[in-house]
Amino acid sequence: xxxxxxxxxxxxxxxxxxxxxxxxxxxxxxxxxxxxxxxxxxxxxxxxxxxxxxxxxxxxxxxxxxxxxxxxxxxxxxxxxxxxxxxxxxxxxxxxxxxxxxxxxxxxxxxxxxxxxxxxxxxxxxxxxxxxxxxxxxxxxxxxxxxxxxxxxxxxxxxxxxxxxxxxxxxxxxxxxxxxxxxxxxxxxxxxxxxxxxxxxxxxxxxxxxxxxxxxxxxxxxxxxxxxxxxxxxxxxxxxxxxxxxxxxxxxxxxxxxxxxxxxxxxxxxxxxxxxxxxxxxxxxxxxxxxxxxxxxxxxxxxxxxxxxxxxxxxxxxxxxxxxxxxxxxxxxxxxxxxxxxxxxxxxxxxxxxxxxx
Amino acid sequence: xxxxxxxxxxxxxxxxxxxxxxxxxxxxxxxxxxxxxxxxxxxxxxxxxxxxxxxxxxxxxxxxxxxxxxxxxxxxxxxxxxxxxxxxxxxxxxxxxxxxxxxxxxxxxxxxxxxxxxxxxxxxxxxxxxxxxxxxxxxxxxxxxxxxxxxxxxxxxxxxxxxxxxxxxxxxxxxxxxxxxxxxxxxxxxxxxxxxxxxxxxxxxxxxxxxxxxxxxxxxxxxxxxxxxxxxxxxxxxxxxxxxxxxxxxxxxxxxxxxxxxxxxxxxxxxxxxxxxxxxxxxxxxxxxx
Numbered sequence: 001x002x003x004x005x006x007x008x009x010x011x012x013x014x015x016x017x018x019x020x021x022x023x024x025x026x027x028x029x030x031x032x033x034x035x036x037x038x039x040x041x042x043x044x045x046x047x048x049x050x051x052x053x054x055x056x057x058x059x060x061x062x063x064x065x066x067x068x069x070x071x072x073x074x075x076x077x078x079x080x081x082x083x084x085x086x087x088x089x090x091x092x093x094x095x096x097x098x099x100x101x102x103x104x105x106x107x108x109x110x111x112x113x114x115x116x117x118x119x120x121x122x123x124x125x126x127x128x129x130x131x132x133x134x135x136x137x138x139x140x141x142x143x144x145x146x147x148x149x150x151x152x153x154x155x156x157x158x159x160x161x162x163x164x165x166x167x168x169x170x171x172x173x174x175x176x177x178x179x180x181x182x183x184x185x186x187x188x189x190x191x192x193x194x195x196x197x198x199x200x201x202x203x204x205x206x207x208x209x210x211x212x213x214x215x216x217x218x219x220x221x222x223x224x225x226x227x228x229x230x231x232x233x234x235x236x237x238x239x240x241x242x243x244x245x246x247x248x249x250x251x252x253x254x255x256x257x258x259x260x261x262x263x264x265x266x267x268x269x270x271x272x273x274x275x276x277x278x279x280x281x282x283x284x285x286x287x288x289x290x291x292x293x294x295x296x297x298x299x300x301x302x303x304x305x306x307x308x309x310x311x312x313x314x315x316x317x318x319x320x321x322x323x324x325x326x327x328x329x330x331x332x333x334x335x336x337x338x339x340x341x342x343x344x345x346x347x348x349x350x351x352x353x354x355x356x357x358x
Numbered sequence: 359x360x361x362x363x364x365x366x367x368x369x370x371x372x373x374x375x376x377x378x379x380x381x382x383x384x385x386x387x388x389x390x391x392x393x394x395x396x397x398x399x400x401x402x403x404x405x406x407x408x409x410x411x412x413x414x415x416x417x418x419x420x421x422x423x424x425x426x427x428x429x430x431x432x433x434x435x436x437x438x439x440x441x442x443x444x445x446x447x448x449x450x451x452x453x454x455x456x457x458x459x460x461x462x463x464x465x466x467x468x469x470x471x472x473x474x475x476x477x478x479x480x481x482x483x484x485x486x487x488x489x490x491x492x493x494x495x496x497x498x499x500x501x502x503x504x505x506x507x508x509x510x511x512x513x514x515x516x517x518x519x520x521x522x523x524x525x526x527x528x529x530x531x532x533x534x535x536x537x538x539x540x541x542x543x544x545x546x547x548x549x550x551x552x553x554x555x556x557x558x559x560x561x562x563x564x565x566x567x568x569x570x571x572x573x574x575x576x577x578x579x580x581x582x583x584x585x586x587x588x589x590x591x592x593x594x595x596x597x598x599x600x601x602x603x604x605x606x607x608x609x610x611x612x613x614x615x616x617x618x619x620x621x622x623x624x625x626x627x628x629x630x631x632x633x634x635x636x637x638x639x640x641x642x643x644x645x646x647x648x
Contacts, residue, residue, distance in 0.1 A: 033453075037460045085440055087387075139625045140634070142387070142440055143572055146565055147618040154618075158611020284444055319456065320465045326452025332445035333427070337435035 019289050019296070022334035023303060030327040034319070044317045051313030052306035060195025061312075064266065066305025067204035071259030072283025073290060073297040074211050075127075075252045079141075080292045081215060082248030083228035088130055088145025089256040090280025091152035096123035096257025098156055100264040101271035102165070104182030111186045116261050123257015124250040126152065131249025135242040141249075149280070161271050178272040188266040200262040205298065207258070212294035224248050256280060278325075282308075285332045304328055361596065363481055366589035367488035368393070368546040368560065372567035373574065373581040374495055375421075375539030380576055381499065382532035383512040383637040387443030388428050389540050390564025391450030396421035396541025397548040398454045401555035402461065404471040410549045413471060414484075414542065417549070421541015422534050424450060429533040433526050436641040447564075458557055466557055473553035484542070484550045492582035499578055508532055512635035515642045525642050543567065569621040576634060588617040 034041040052062045072089045079086035096119035103118035104111060130148060133139040167177045188198040215221040226234040227244045235241040259279060264271060286304055290296035304324075311324035372389050379386040399420025404413025428446055431437040455465060462468045474482040499505035507528060510518035515525045547563070548555045566588055573587075574580025595613030 033456075037456075039460075087440075087444070133622075133626055137626045137628065139622075142385075143568075143625065144622060146387075147569060147622045150562060150565060150569075150618040151615045151622070154611045154615035156611075158614050160611075163611070281444075281448070284441075285448065288441060318459070320459050322452050322455040324452065325448050326456060329445050329448030329450075329452060332441065332448060333431060333437075336437035336441040336445055337431045 019291055019300070019335055023289065023331050025334050026327050026330035029330050030323070033326070034323075039319060040317055044314055044319060047313040047316050048307070048310035050310070052310035056192060056195045058309060060192055060197035061309035062302070062306045063197050063201040064305075065308045066302045067200040068259045068262055068277075068279045069282060069286050069301035069305050069308075070204040070208055070298050071255050071262065072279050073286030073301050074208060074294065075256035075259070075280075076283045076287035077290065077292050077294065077297045078211060078215075078248055078255060079127075079252040080287065081228050082224050082245050083231060084131070084134060084141045084245065084249060084252075086127065086130070086145055086249065086252050087142055087284065088127065088148050088253070088280070089259075089283045090277070091145070091149035092123040092126045092253040092256035093260040093263075093277060093280045094152055094156050094275070095126045095260070096120065096254075097260030097264045097268075097275070097277075098122065098160065098165075098179075098271055099257065100186075100261035101179050101182060101268075104186035104265060105180055107183060111183050112188065112265060115182070115186050115265055116258055119257040119261030119264075120254040121257070123260065124254035127253020127256070128246060128250040130253075131246040134249075135245050156271075157275060161275075162273065165271070166273075167270070178270050178275070181270045182264065186265055187269060188262065196267060198266045200266045204262070207255070208294050208298045211255070215294065220244075220247075256283065259283075282328065285328050289331055289335050361593040362586065362589050363485045363488070364551055365592050366586045367485045367550065368543040368563055369567050369570055369585035369589060370488040370492060370582045371484075371543030371546060372540045372560075372564055373570040373585045374492060374578055375536035375543065376568055376571035377495075377499075377574075377576060377578050377581050378508070378532050378539065379425075379536035380571060380638050381512045381635055382508050382529045383515060383635060383640065383642070384429075384432060384529055384533050384536075385439040385443065385639040386428070386533070386536055387440055387568065388424065388446035388450075388564075389443075389536075389567050390560060390562070391443075391447040392421040392424045392537050392540035393544035393547070393560040393564045393567075394450040394454050395424040396544025397559040398457065398468075398544075398555050399541065400545030401468045401471040401548040402457075404473075404549045405469060408472055410472045410474045413549045414474065414545050417545025418538040418541045421539070421544060422537040425533050425537020425540070428537070429530045432641070433530055433533070436643075439639050439641070455557055458555065468548075468555035470554050471549055473549050473551075482546075482550045484546045488546075488582070488585075492578050495578040509635070511642075512637055515637050519644070525644075529642065540564065540567075566617060569618055573617075573621045573624060584621075591616050 031041050031045060034044050051058050053059060072093060075089045075092065076086050099118040099122035100115040103115040126148060130141050130144045133144050134141045161178055165179050167180045188200050190198050215225065223239045223244050226237065226239055227241045231241045263277065282304060286300045287297055290300035307324045307327060311321040314321055314323055372393050376386050376389050396417040400413045400417030403416025404410045407413065424446060428442050431442040432439040458468060459465050474484065476482050499508065507518065507523050511523060511525050511528050519525050544560055547559050567585065570584035570588060571581045573584035591613060595610050
């Protein structure tokens with residue numbers, strides 16, 4: 001069984017260069033696309049930049065969005081480590097969000113960490129389904145996680161939130177109410193007055209560090225990597241490969257679930273009636289551009305978080321914020337085909353580095 | 359009952375596109391994006407030319423153009439086919455929204471587009487085509503030399519290559535054909551049913567078509583049958599929510615989840631031969647041995 005990560009990442013011998021080149025190229029193509037359709041591309045990119053980095057407010061928004069993307073990106077990256085392609089972070093995220101919104105309503109001490117844990121469990125269980133189906137029923141995880149996404153979206157947003165779990169209809173907010181508001185004690189504390197930056201960002205960075213430590217420095221992490229590199233070989237070496245795959249998918253789902261909890265506990269404070277996140281799908285882009293490592297994923301999450309935050313200001317020049325999706329998709333397209341850059345990279349390396357003796 | 363045919367047509371075309379690509383050995387997660395390009399291209403072409411038929415052709419071409427990117431990346435540059443499809447969906451979402459705003463100055467809907475003529479039952483020709491095309495496709499895939507070659511490159515490309523089949527050009531052609539079909543599926547939504555483009559199109563129908571491909575076990579008739587079954591579930595749901603006040607019970611979400619849940623159950627229980635083509639998703643390396 002070929003290593004999924006090897007198939008995704010090897011052709012560029014230096015993946016961080018490949019990713020940086022792909023990101024740069026995607027921004028250039030977006031710029032050109034804006035210019036040729038008659039927009040003021042310089043002003044557009046100026047707004048994009050100032051919306052992401054221009055002052056405390058924008059920086060807070062960038063960090064806020066990056067923290068969710070770190071978690072969904074890590075979710076996809078951890079699944080890749082055990083050799084699975086988790087397309088299902090979106091479904092796992094909204095289960096986590098729902099669990100956080102439910103637990104967050106309880107009037108108990110320590111409700112905020114409890115809500116985070118509840119979200120991790122809910123997302124983890126949803127991820128575990130795909131892992132279990134893969135190991136025991138041979139169902140390909142790409143198919144099962146796509147199906148599980150849509151099941152989660154319809155069951156939660158089409159049934160549970162507007163139905164059994166809906167807030168009692170109060171006069172002003174019948175249709176957009178969503179669920180009952182969570183306890184004030186469950187809110188993530190804001191860290192920087194005047195911005196929406198909250199505890200979620202340091203928490204996400206801490207989790208990224210923990211994931212790196214787990215994967216790079218522990219026995220269990222080594223076994224996960226071994227299973228991802230070759231399930232049969234790992235099995236022959238005495239590693240219970242099936243169990244490790246299930247564990248990896250459960251952790252993957254839990255990470256996405258915590259990402260959903262950050263959205264609820266940080267900004268929404270209830271499961272809203274209209275909840276279009278896309279963070280789960282963007283997590284795929286983050287993990288791929290980040291090269292599947294924890295540090296790379298965190299870095300890519302900050303770039304895409306800035307893009308998301310800045311894109312809201314594109315409306316000032318009459319461009320829909322979904323322009324960010326275009327740039328992000330281009331980056332993934334370019335990262336997906338490292339062979340595009342291979343000739344260029346080889347030439348650069350030949351020019352800058354002296355030939356290495358064999 | 360009348361609704362089923364209308365609901366099914368976009369799914370049928372897109373699902374057939376999925377079957378064509380995957381039987382040739384190229385995974386196509388990008389159906390959703392191809393449908394989106396098709397829906398928008400058809401509306402734009404129809405508005406620009408005044409003829410819905412030219413619009414339909416534009417829709418097919420737009421789907422093919424999107425598929426061309428998928429083919430180029432996954433075949434020429436051997437990108438991972440799942441990643442390429444995901445990226446295509448992201449690009450389709452962003453680019454089409456951007457074009458909608460650039461060309462028509464709206465982020466919600468396009469201006470009304472000339473729609474295909476309807477018969478007295480309210481169906482356009484596309485709805486009836488959705489009944490006929492799967493049968494033709496089935497006969498072509500199972501009974502002609504070209505169909506045999508497609509199946510061969512999807513099951514064992516190296517064996518096909520030793521018999522003189524040019525694997526990569528044939529796969530590229532199938533991916534492009536898949537884009538045409540998915541584009542027509544998208545066009546069915548815009549110039550076939552609604553008579554304009556809506557920024558939310560195709561609203562997950564590409565993924566439902568993908569589920570139909572799997573539910574239908576990668577066969578044209580199976581996938582089309584699954585598309586009709588899913589469309590029927592959708593029609594029943596709308597009927598119930600209109601008549602039984604099921605909207606109060608909020609059962610519509612459960613009904614919408616049903617096709618996906620059933621597909622998952624069928625896969626989990628391994629009912630029948632639910633096996634993808636052997637070389638589905640495996641990049642073809644002419645120098646490789648397997």
